[in-house]
Structure formats: structure tokens, C-alpha cells
Amino acid sequence: MDNKSVRIKDIALKAKVSIGTVDRVIHNRGRVSEKVRERVLKIINDTNYEPNLMARALGSNKIYNIAALIPDHHYDSYWLAPKLGIEKAEQDLKQFGVSVGEFAFNPFSVESFIEQADKVTASNPDGIFLSPVFYREVLPFFEKWRNQNIPFVLFNTQIAEFDPLSYIGQDSYQSGFLAGKLIHYGQPNPCSILIAHIDEEISNAAHLIKKEQGFKNYFSQNHLTQYHIQKTELNRSNFAAFTSQLDGIIESTPDLAGIFVTTSKAHEIAKYLEQRFIKHIKIIGYDLLPPNLYFLNKGIISFLINQNPKGQGYWGIHQLTDYLVFKKEVPILKYLPLDIITKENLNYYLDEESRFTDFR
């Protein structure tokens, strides 16, 4: 309400103490008598004092080091987007004294992960942002970091143990549920539908299971019992096997009308269908990777659900900054929207610039 913002100085005046004392109260530095402390605190509350963040950042010349522990995108291009988001966030936040160090590991090598995680720990950062792809191996680090009181934020994969500061990502279950809706909307008449897990070990990937569950539940909750849903795991490392496996499914399922690809590899299915000249099967997949976009634009992939990996990187660093720099409370769970992408609205999601731009 008050137009003029109240300063530390004003509080000091009202409390009849010096600004130094107010400062001590604000930062819980101790060395203040209880009586004065309460008096000051009351005034701070009454006056709705809000610290001037710019003055604060200016005054304390502190630099907060955040370590980002993410898969190297050279092994899987999916990880390029989070990296870009992280860098964008750093760009935006560096004026507030945030500095991000990137530690990239080979997502197919446990040793590489451990090595980089060790480096992270050794760098003694103020906060850690990571995608904990190796469940078992990351736990000891969680414990270590907790003991050292280093907050860590997770993205992409959710692990609730050792209470991370926050998790950034999507609601996998709901995204599967949404995929169900999209398939169903496009195929109003009962048919067969395939859930395809491509290129990932289900056992290791809880989120794939959740997607599958959500998808199936869409049909059961809506009493669409006549739809026949089957699932398969595919791996394109062996191309011949990949193809023949699909051939088998197609052959044995004449009424197959939709495929839900739970990973970012929808383009593999698209490529196959194109080669086989199959046009009546609709594909729903994930992520705006170039090969996916190619088939989206060709109309072979109907929809992609955007997991907004860049946004995950961006908001992760953001959350840590909120916590470290601005001492804000941060939500334990931050779900990014389930963007439905089709050929016709794709453009507006590629120019990510507009989706961030941040401030205080």
C-alpha cells in the first residue's frame, strides 16, 4: 500500500536503534538483546518491510556457486535443452551473484556419474542441481550433501528420499493420461492401441511406468473397455530386430490405430510407419527433438507432449536462486505444464525466448 518503500533505516529510526542492530535482527546474526529483537521484528512486520533486493545483492558482494550435474548431451541430445535452460538462467541471474558450474557425465556410465558427482562435492557448491539418473548410486551423495547442508534440486527424475529442496519436472502419470485423451479423441471408435517404450530400461525408469499407468487409466476411468491396449519394449540398437518386432505387432493387430511412445523416440516409429507406407496409425510422443519435429511437420506424428526440458533447466536454477539468494520458500514440487504440440502451434514453442525472461 505504502508508496514509499520502507528501508532498514526507517525501521532503525522507529525502533530507536541503529541500522546495524536492525541488520543483525534481519539476518539472525545474534548479538541483539531479546527485548530489542522483538521490538524490531514487530516493526518489520507492521511496516511490511521488504528488503531491496538490488541493494542487498549490491551490498553483499557474495557469489553463490551452483553446481549443475547433468548428462552430457553428446551421448543423448535430449540433454542439450536442459543445458541451454541452465545457461539461460545463469545469464539472467548472474547479476544477483549466481554462478553455475556445469558437470557433465556420461548417462550410460555409472563410473562417469560418480566421478562427476565427486567433483561436484569437492567444489563445495552452495547448491546443486541434478538429474539423478542412477538411483542407487546417487543416494550416498544425497546423504553427503544433506550432511553438509547443501540444498539440491532434482529434475527429470523424481526421488523423494533425503528430501531434495525441490523437484522440477512433469507429472508423468498425468502426461500419460493426457496422451490417452489425445489418442481417444482422434480415434472415437474402439480399436487397438500400442504403448511403446523405446530405448530405455523400464526397470530403471519409474516415470515410464507412470506414463503407462496414466495412459491405461484414461481408458479405464472413461469406461472405454472396448479399446485394446497392449505394450511393448523396443530397442533400436538392433535395427533388424526393432523392425521385425514392429512387423510382428502390426501383423497380429490389424485394428491397431494408435501408438503412444513414452520416450522421446517417437520418430523411430514414425520412420518405420513411413517406410511401410502405413498412414492410418496415429502417433503421440514426447519432446521437440529435431527428428520428432520432422515427422510432426510431415503429419506422421500427430502430437508431441512437450516436457519443456529447457524450462526444467531454467526453473531448477531459478528455484535454487530463490532459495539461496532471495531466501524464499520454494515449492517442493514444481510441475511444468503439459504442452500439447502439433504442427500448427509448434512455432510458438520453439522460440523459447519468450517463455522465460526473468526478473525480480
Added chain:
Amino acid sequence: MDNKSVRIKDIALKAKVSIGTVDRVIHNRGRVSEKVRERVLKIINDTNYEPNLMARALGSNKIYNIAALIPDHHYDSYWLAPKLGIEKAEQDLKQFGVSVGEFAFNPFSVESFIEQADKVTASNPDGIFLSPVFYREVLPFFEKWRNQNIPFVLFNTQIAEFDPLSYIGQDSYQSGFLAGKLIHYGQPNPCSILIAHIDEEISNAAHLIKKEQGFKNYFSQNHLTQYHIQKTELNRSNFAAFTSQLDGIIESTPDLAGIFVTTSKAHEIAKYLEQRFIKHIKIIGYDLLPPNLYFLNKGIISFLINQNPKGQGYWGIHQLTDYLVFKKEVPILKYLPLDIITKENLNYYLDEESRFTDFR
């Protein structure tokens, strides 16, 4: 690259002048010899100097007044969202010295608009943010503001005359095109489709025409010539007429399978269809208004295209701030994404909090 950021002081040192001179160069305040000016400018470039925005905002105690000229949401609840976005932006940006004054007018009264626009002009703001709903009446103001060198940003309705600083909104044509896709995807077999303009004078609303065009072009560009597309204008001010008009259309079009509502009034159609127990007609509409959400959740409206009105308000103020405070170049056109909303992903678009939070 350089870890240490270069300060005005460093530049002064290198150029062998005082910081005052550098300051003059940076702000084009004149009173600097051409020779020195160029020397300083070169160093600024070479060193990639970037002003510390916090120090800047702190140092110059200037307050930028932005006037927001928007329809009063009491007349049409659509306008509540932009208002909220504006206020959110003000909240985020006030620490940079931005203050927003709101001027609400009755969107059904030209006089009210002129009265408020006059007030805006009289308040002599540093920038103006408005939705120019009255084309003819706003032009003289544009001219006046241009002469006074007050930048103005438009939203919701685009008017290119008198070159506004920027336009924030959606690509109406493309949104119609997208709606075409959504209807078509849900109705793979040829049928009749209705375009309904509800509660707005088409003659005044260029964006409705564009939506219609985009919608039609989706079908023609994809050679879907067997689809029969008709259009109608409806007005619910006379409820009986509204109903009977729809009755007529339904009766004369037995194969009607989809309705595209170009305004935010899809719920009116939904209500009608529900009353008539018609379930096979799919509705696509705009905007996340409560009545629309009600029918979205009931499954009577299939999809809503989110025009992100809150985002429009937010980014509009943001753009003006970029221009005024940060002296950035701002895009003349800023299209917000065409978000496809369905019952299953709605939740993530309602919690708008996460879509902004801005920074520098």
C-alpha cells in the same frame, strides 16, 4: 568470458578519463568531445561492458510511470486476466522503478474510453499499455502520444498505424488454423462444421475474421473439400433468438459434427447442446473462463485455445519496461504460444504463477 564484470570505473581507467565522462557517453548526455566519445565507446565494446542493472536502478532513483488503459473487467470478465498479469508484472518490476497506473473504461462505451484515454494523456506517463478496442477513436490518441514521444504497447487487438512500440497477442489466423486441425483430428470423416461468432460485432473485430480465415484455410490447404463449413453470428442478448437460431442450424444440418467458437463464449454453445442432449458435436473455443472450464471438465467442450490474457498483460508491461528501463530493443510483434487446453492438462495452466516470475 571474463569472470570479473567490467565496471564503469574500469572503462574510465582504460580510456584515461573520469567515470563522469564515461557516464555521459553511455547515456548520450553529450558534453563529450567526439574523440573521447569514440575511444570510450570502443572500449565499452571491446570489454563487453554490461551495466549492473541493480546498481543502476539503485543509483538513479527514477520512477517510470506506465499507464495501463484497459477495459473494466466488471463489464466483461475476460479483462480480469490481463489486469492480473499487469499487476503481477508491476509486482515483479517495481524494484526497477516501474509503477503502473490503471485506467479502466467501459468496453461498451466510446465516451468512457475517450474519457479514460484523456486521463491517461493528462497523467503524462512514460509509457502506455492498452487494448485499443475502439479503432476509430484511438487513432487521435496515437497521434498525440507519438507527438509527445510516449511509447505505447498494444495488446489483444492489433493496429499497425502510428507504429506502436510493440504488439502483444496471438496470431489469430494461426489460432483459427489450429482450431481447424483440432476439429479435423477429432472428426476424420467428412462432415459439417459451424463457425460461430458470438457476442461480437464482426465488422469491428478484425481478429475474428482472421480466425475464421485460418480455420477455413486449414481445410482448403489440406484439400479437405468434402467438409462443409458454414458460419453464423449469434448474440445471446436475446436468449430465445439465440436458441431458435441454433435450433434452425442443427435441424438443417444433420451431419453437423463440430463447432468452432471464435470468441470466449463457447460455454453458451455448450450449455445449449447440453440442454438439447446433443453429445456428438465437438466444440473448440477460446479462453479459460470459469464457465468454459465448467464445460471443459464435463467433456462438452473438447479443447480451449488459451489466449493467455494474463500473459498478455504481463508481457506488455514487461516490454515497456525493457524499453524504458533497460533500453533494450523490443520486438514489434510478440506472439504468445497457442496453448491447447483440455480437461487433462488444464491444471498446469491455471497455476499461472510458474509461467512468469521474472528477472534480470
Added chain:
DNA sequence: AATTTAAATGTGTTCGCACACACTTTTTTT
């Protein structure tokens, strides 16, 4: 009661920049 120690509080400098003002040099006017 004098002295030491600890607790409580106050003061001054710094952060990077903006802006007002003072000062110096050059140019113009008379």
C-alpha cells in the same frame, strides 16, 4: 570497587552507478 570479559549497539566503508555540481579548457564575442 576495580578489572576483565562478554554482550549489545553504533559507525563507517563498500557495492556500481546516476546525477548534480564544480572546475578547466577551448571557442566566440567584443
Added chain:
DNA sequence: AAAAAAAGTGTGTGCGAACACATTTAAATT
């Protein structure tokens, strides 16, 4: 050539907060 005006340049203070350090006051020790 002296005086006035204009152009060019430097200095100092303030913005709001952080933090180190100085100072005062109270409690503990002798």
C-alpha cells in the same frame, strides 16, 4: 587581448543494504 560563453571533464554524494570494526553497556571475576 580581455571578457563572456560554450564545450569538455572531474569530483562528490546518494541510493539501500551488508559487513567489518569501533564503541558503549552490562555481567562476571577478582
